[in-house]
Amino acid sequence: MTLREDRSAPTTAPAAPGGATTTSAPPTQRSLLGTVLVLGAFVAIGPLTIDMYLPALPTITAELQTTEAAVQLTLTGTLVGLALGQLVLGPLSDALGRKGPLLAGTALHVVSSVLILFAPDIATLGVLRVLQGVGTSAGAVIALAVVRDSLSGRAAATMLSRLFLVIGAAPVLAPTIGGLVLGVTSWRGVFAVLAVYGVALLVLGSLALRETLPRERRQPLRVRSTVRTFGALLHDRAYLGLVGVAGLTMASLFSYVSGASFVYQEQFGLDQQQFAFLFGAGAVWLIGATQLNPVFLRRFEPAQVLLGGNLAALGAAVVLVLLATSGLGGIWGVALPLWAVLFAGGLALPNAPALALSRHGEAAGSAAALLGAVQFGVGALVSPLVGVLGNDATAMAVVILGSALAATAVLLVVVRPWRLDPVDAEAVEMGHAAH
Structure with a gap:
């Protein structure tokens, strides 16, 4: 079931006395x-x-x-x-x-x-x-x-x-x-x-x-049914792959988040305020890409945009490693390819969740919860590697490149985007806006 087919949200108010239903007025x-x-x-x-x-x-x-x-x-x-x-x-x-x-x-x-x-x-x-x-x-x-x-x-x-x-x-x-x-x-x-x-x-x-959830629509909190739902999700190869891609993309972003303060402040000598503004400038590229995503989706399938975003992130990460290890360009040799990685991630990150959630509209809540848990969980596992490897630009770049390589490998080997069914525009809008 796709998100278009999932019409679980109420369109009428609860039954009035006598059994009649009343149509809810559209929100202003x-x-x-x-x-x-x-x-x-x-x-x-x-x-x-x-x-x-x-x-x-x-x-x-x-x-x-x-x-x-x-x-x-x-x-x-x-x-x-x-x-x-x-x-x-x-x-x-x-x-x-x-x-x-x-x-x-x-x-x-x-x-x-x-x-x-x-x-x-x-x-x-x-x-x-x-x-x-x-x-x-x-x-x-x-x-x-x-x-x-x-x-x-x-x-x-x-x-x-x-x-x-x-x-x-x-x-x-x-x-x-x-x-x-x-x-x-x-x-x-x-x-x-x-x-x-x-x-x-x-x-x-x-x-x-x-x-917003009336008592008559609430579900009993049963561990067995919850486990059964998660088990069904774990048997969907493409869903698992898309969740993995989303998690590894998030790992790249959190590797940047965890290492940037030490790289910019200790390696390149910025003060706290200068770091804050430079970090914010990087986030602008990420958010800008997510806002451009609907423009790309008018011409391409979400799987194509996802693949393009992952490949672009991988290429930018390779450049980042080369410049970070050589020291060429100083701080801008690190910041500019980092911004390219963030921009590419902004194209990949919304589409992986959109494609994953479109496969399980009947269990969208559990699918979204598992997706969010994996995204932050993988980020939590990968981002400390920056500190283990030395907390400098090279360490951050290597972890980002490793995450990008893994995300692309999972996308090509497990998800196989060319085999995915086309997702309607409404499902993509939902996944893009939610993530």
């Missing part, structure tokens, strides 16, 4: 905009939590008297929490409704952020970052479910597109915000800001977000 532009802003605020807490403290990684290393690799593991812990949290909170929201788990996850994030203010060592910081990741996963997985509850078809695709535009600025702004915060306070102040943001979300969600 004003209400749609309000929902986008509320959901966007919740989803944005994820990239803000991941990226805001990046300029402070060298400072944390010195203050907690630890190693660079150990500090990078706190980023890995956040990604692990995001991966595990989606697998738990996705099915939980199907059973208990959307609003409760969303607010509970956000509350966990707030508590973790406050406790980080008093973290005495790197081990405590690492554990609390895992809990932060679990808390932020609520927004990532439940926002999509809220849209699917409320809208269907092109209306849902439009909502998700607007939602992506709202949250797309978060990875760009997060390091810049972190750099500004570090200009007036210590690295712990970054987590104080995150705690305040989380409290604001709790208030906003309590007042402005309605429950």
Whole structure:
């Protein structure tokens, strides 16, 4: 079943007294905009939590008297929490409704952020970052479910597109915000800001977000049925391959995220604010590519764009390794091919999820949860290699190249994009907007 065939979102209101049903009035532009802003605020807490403290990684290393690799593991812990949290909170929201788990996850994030203010060592910081990741996963997985509850078809695709535009600025702004915060306070102040943001979300969600999953549509929380659903997904070779491609593409991006602060600040001597702006400039290329993706899809199949994006990322990664190892071009010899990798990743990343989810519209929630878990899980496993290999431009470039090579190999050997059925434009819009 494709996403076009999946019309599970309600188009009528619950039965009125006497058994009649009443048609729901279509949402107004004003209400749609309000929902986008509320959901966007919740989803944005994820990239803000991941990226805001990046300029402070060298400072944390010195203050907690630890190693660079150990500090990078706190980023890995956040990604692990995001991966595990989606697998738990996705099915939980199907059973208990959307609003409760969303607010509970956000509350966990707030508590973790406050406790980080008093973290005495790197081990405590690492554990609390895992809990932060679990808390932020609520927004990532439940926002999509809220849209699917409320809208269907092109209306849902439009909502998700607007939602992506709202949250797309978060990875760009997060390091810049972190750099500004570090200009007036210590690295712990970054987590104080995150705690305040989380409290604001709790208030906003309590007042402005309605429950979108009525009791009669909730599913019993049964471990056996959940395991059975995931088992069916794991038997789909093409789906697994596409999930692997998405995860390895994410691994390239998080290798850049985990290593960039040390490369730009320690190897090339940028200060925290300069790093924040250069990092933000790279994120612009990633987001720009995702916004150009629909233009390419008017002429090419999503599998073709996915293959082109992967091959382009592989070529840019080869150039990155050559320039990083030779030192040719200095900082720009690293930054420019990195931006090319990010741009190519922005073309590949939306289409792998779109193709994967289009294969399992009847289990889109579980398919999306597994996809998100693998994306962040693979990123969590691969990105620490940058620290292990030396935390310089060469180490970062080698890990990025390895991830790009693996993604391309999985795409060609396992997925075989030329054998995939064409995916309709609506499914692509849904997958592009959601990821």
